[in-house]
Amino acid sequence: MQTDPFFTADILGDLRSMNFAITETSVSATGEYLVEDVLWNYQDARHTDVVHTGVMCNAPFFVTRNSLCTLLVMKNFGLPVPIVLVQYFKDPSALYTIQSLGFGFLLRSVIHMTQETETTTHITIDYHVISHRVLKWLHPIIVRMLKKNFERLLQEDEPMRLRKMELRRMGFVNTSPNRLTYLDTLNISQNNIRFDPAKSRAGAPAVEQVVPVPNGHATSCVKLDDEKQFRLVAQGGEVLVFGTVCPHEGADLSGARCENGRLVCPWHGRKVQPLARIPVGQHGEVRLDALHTTIAYTPDAIRFTPHERRVT
Numbered sequence: 001m002q003t004d005p006f007f008t009a010d011i012l013g014d015l016r017s018m019n020f021a022i023t024e025t026s027v028s029a030t031g032e033y034l035v036e037d038v039l040w041n042y043q044d045a046r047h048t049d050v051v052h053t054g055v056m057c058n059a060p061f062f063v064t065r066n067s068l069c070t071l072l073v074m075k076n077f078g079l080p081v082p083i084v085l086v087q088y089f090k091d092p093s094a095l096y097t098i099q100s101l102g103f104g105f106l107l108r109s110v111i112h113m114t115q116e117t118e119t120t121t122h123i124t125i126d127y128h129v130i131s132h133r134v135l136k137w138l139h140p141i142i143v144r145m146l147k148k149n150f151e152r153l154l155q156e157d158e159p160m161r162l163r164k165m166e167l168r169r170m171g172f173v174n175t176s177p178n179r180l181t182y183l184d185t186l187n188i189s190q191n192n193i194r195f196d197p198a199k200s201r202a203g204a205p206a207v208e209q210v211v212p213v214p215n216g217h218a219t220s221c222v223k224l225d226d227e228k229q230f231r232l233v234a235q236g237g238e239v240l241v242f243g244t245v246c247p248h249e250g251a252d253l254s255g256a257r258c259e260n261g262r263l264v265c266p267w268h269g270r271k272v273q274p275l276a277r278i279p280v281g282q283h284g285e286v287r288l289d290a291l292h293t294t295i296a297y298t299p300d301a302i303r304f305t306p307h308e309r310r311v312t
């Protein structure tokens, strides 16, 4: 990672010399994912208000490759509080943040990420709570709140970090040339995920599947192999066929809600179009060339047939 060359200020030293009260505390966790998954997650400027409960608004207003300034509105003690959060990298293994907490408090954190084993990452966050001395008696309450928040945010972020590991095992690769920069995460209509058969764990060929036509508002999933996984949603006299891997960053769409004929990605909220539409009560066929699959349908059943992948 190329870092911007302007990080020189000793923020804590400055505040100490001005006699502010500073309380230090740390939290840590270990998870079954890679450092790059955690890094990507922390740099992801667009997921915060979609994924995290309690974040009412997230508006990044100044973003570079290695730094991000965003306005968050969070519920604190039932009140919406505007918070300015600044995040930046001094080096790839540590992420620095400084944020206003509202009510005269400032929080500085340093997030350290280390690859513990081939598949596990250890995360430590060192917090500094800063305020005027007369408010120091409130620091223990803020520390308790930070620890609770850390657990909650981790719980909400972890499914996507684990998903990144699953995608890797299935053979999906990230094609974004600037990944692991804040800037790259801004555009959620970019398609960053591609299946690479050479990386897939599935040795066995894809298998044909026949499923009954779902009726009413039913929804079901069909899996031919790691690449060819489909979600069927019955809606208004049609069956909509979607992929289950969001083309943006790979979130799992197999449980995503369907709104006006599109799946809403649970990670950034992108509206994903169906790959095919099957009219109920008719006979016909649709070819999904990009997924090397033909879908043949009758009024009773839908048949998914994989074809040979052409070497390009």
Ligand code: FES
Binding pocket: 188, 246, 247, 248, 249, 250, 251, 265, 266, 267, 268, 269, 270
């Ligand atoms: S993963 Fe980003 S919109 Fe789906």
Ligand SMILES: [Fe+2]
Binding pocket: 041, 047, 048, 051, 052, 153, 157
């Ligand atoms: Fe998050």
